[in-house]
Amino acid sequence: MAKLEIYLLGRVEVLWEGQSIIDQLSHKSIGILSYMAIKKDKSFSRNKIANIFWDSSDSNSSRYNLRYNIWSLRKIFKNNDEEVDLFIADKESIRFNDEFNIYVDAENFHHKIKNSKENTIKDLEYLKGLYKGEFLEGFYIKDSSEFNDWVFYEREKFQRNYIKILSKLVDHYKSIEEYQKAIDILENMININPLKEELYLQLIKIYIKLGDRDLALHHYKRCCTVLREELNIGPMEETKKIFNQIQKGEIPQEKKEKEIKIEIKVKKKKTNLNLHYTDENTLEQVLERINPDRDKKIIYTYTYPLGNIEYYWISEVVDRIIEDYPRNILKRLPKYYWQDLSLINSATEKYLEDILSSQEMMDNKIFKALEDLLSEISKDEPLVIILDYVDAIDKKSLEFIKYILYRERFKNMTLVLIGKDDEHENIEEIKKYFKVEG
Template sequence: MLDIKFLGKVKIEYDGIDITDKFGAKTKALLSLLILNKAKSLNREKIISYLWPDSTEDSGKFNLRFNLWQLGNIIGLDEKGNKFLHTGRSHCKINENYNYICDIVDIKTFSSKENISIEKLEELRKKFDGEFLEGFYFKNCDDFNENIILERSCFEEQKIKILLKLVSLYEIENNFEKCSEILKELINIEPYDEEIALRMLEIYEKNGKRRLAILFYDDFKKKFMTFLGISPSEELEKKYFDLKSKDISKEKIENKIVNINKIELLLETHCIGEIKYYWISNFLDKIIEKININDYLIENEIKDLGYININLFTDGLINPPDIRIINILLKLLEKLTVEYNLIVKVIQIEKIDYISKIFLEEIQRKNFISFLKEKEHIIN
């Protein structure tokens, strides 16, 4: 069985054997063109104009013949004895009877109107391992490069449709935690999408997390107005004010219940000296040992925190400004204190580094957490 992946790093397997390295970049690009147009024959001259626009006529024809030969020679017959390619003098295409698996084919054929199971949708969700033809760019091949950008946009739209469908199905099952997880993934893709933001507010409300909904909206509005220079829609504002204007007495009762039922977490931290961010990083370590912060922060925020904490390391490490790191951590604590009663013990506080000291003073001022006082390590 032939298995082809174009999302993220290109991978081609035949009968369980990885044959990716047997093909050059242009051969993989040719394969992508043939699969994207699998329902029709492609004109050879058109393919040459995409992949070898600067070649002479003879050189372009030779390059295409060689790459087609490579595909047909390396990719074997399927279980029914079908060849992978049909090639003619002027056109070529993938044999429509050939049995193979390809991530972009599965995703392209998805329709949000079809009756599909959560399990199938989760399988499609896992196929999004990166961008289409990630890292591919060919000098002077403007048409092909533009086609890559267009396809990436199309696959992103499909991903959004798949995720929104998943939210709807999980909502029917009252699995609001999964809904929140997927909506956060959607916000990473479309950070200023008001429809997604509204769905997030609705799911938080249904899950009984009204305060988290309000915090989410405040954060969304701030980013929305900063980036777009306008206020969110009336519908979104109305939903926000509905959440804020619940009966006050009922809210007080709920808050008392919440405070009684809060999970108490003791975090023992320590300082070792003037190593920038050391206590903050240690404090964050203790949090992530007990709490999945993916439930409270978006992907980009976690990436930024990866700069100061090896346990959150991700590809593409950056150096965010100090104020951004501190603001992300304050946002995290604000959300955590809705559900948790955090008690922190700081050992050797006299050795705390300067940035951590500023952060510590701010969380004391905001009264986010309680500090455990000891004889030699008292925190006022």
């Protein structure tokens, strides 16, 4: 195992001998490590690095700041067993020491793509697993515009390669009729680029092939809604043509034996997050069953029939976490959680300090930030979230619930949904895809 592990795909993480030391590093030190780690065998000009990270300072100040950060990194990553320095440097250049055992996920990702002669499914699935999220997701440095531009370029490059990998996997799983795997990957691709109409069209065609007219129509309407709300345009002629064929019943039904095979493939997805539905009269019995030892943290949330105020319930969850958990615990959590959640809840700003806030209001940033926050606080203490009156939940928050159910990260968390109408469209939407306990 590498002594130093640098993870750049997704939220940045730095491990030293298996332990996270990200909180010991300044933003500039993380940036320097990241910039050099992408090409860890390359030698870098000290002047260039100094100018990238301190472009508003004079040359003497920027070189001094670089020397200080290099000294800090050497001190943190001092190898006590062997006298091996992290860097090899002189007055003009700096590089990582080849003798220092370093693993970089982004470099591994790039190397596998570049040197893979055959796109085997095993290789593609491995690469898919390496990509945990956007390159340096949510990471910015104030007053370092050149570095931020570099991050943007690298982020786009890695995402393009990731999309190509997912596209190849979708084609493969469709060809062998592993339709549920193809559907899951397409949903992931839509989460990355919700305006890509071709992805919805592929979903529609899969559900037509599966003989599920209702879901084919659902994804057509979903596509139309996104295009209209975000771009003020309608769907392509090909998409409308397929919709008209479904409406007129011109899509042929599959044979009976095919339907039996399909029923097995599209069965409700099992999720690691424990999911329960009840009414207010039987809530106590459900809680007694899922929390018999009363050792789980209970967060009670409520939704009101206020119309579709976006992110209302998500913001309510954030409020309850801030109220119910000690501030010193929340202060220790990575600040990018609060950075992205501040887009919908200003109460998080007290945990931000001087981090640059994102200009992009993107669902996946908000969803990922709350997912990471919930995952972190439920690690040591099992968590139960009660959502009272799921009938009134806003659409964005309902999408978040489906998002975390699909992601399968939570083994230590339970979600209890309370409703007044067990046939309401909100609970039906969840039941359509996931197994819900009573």
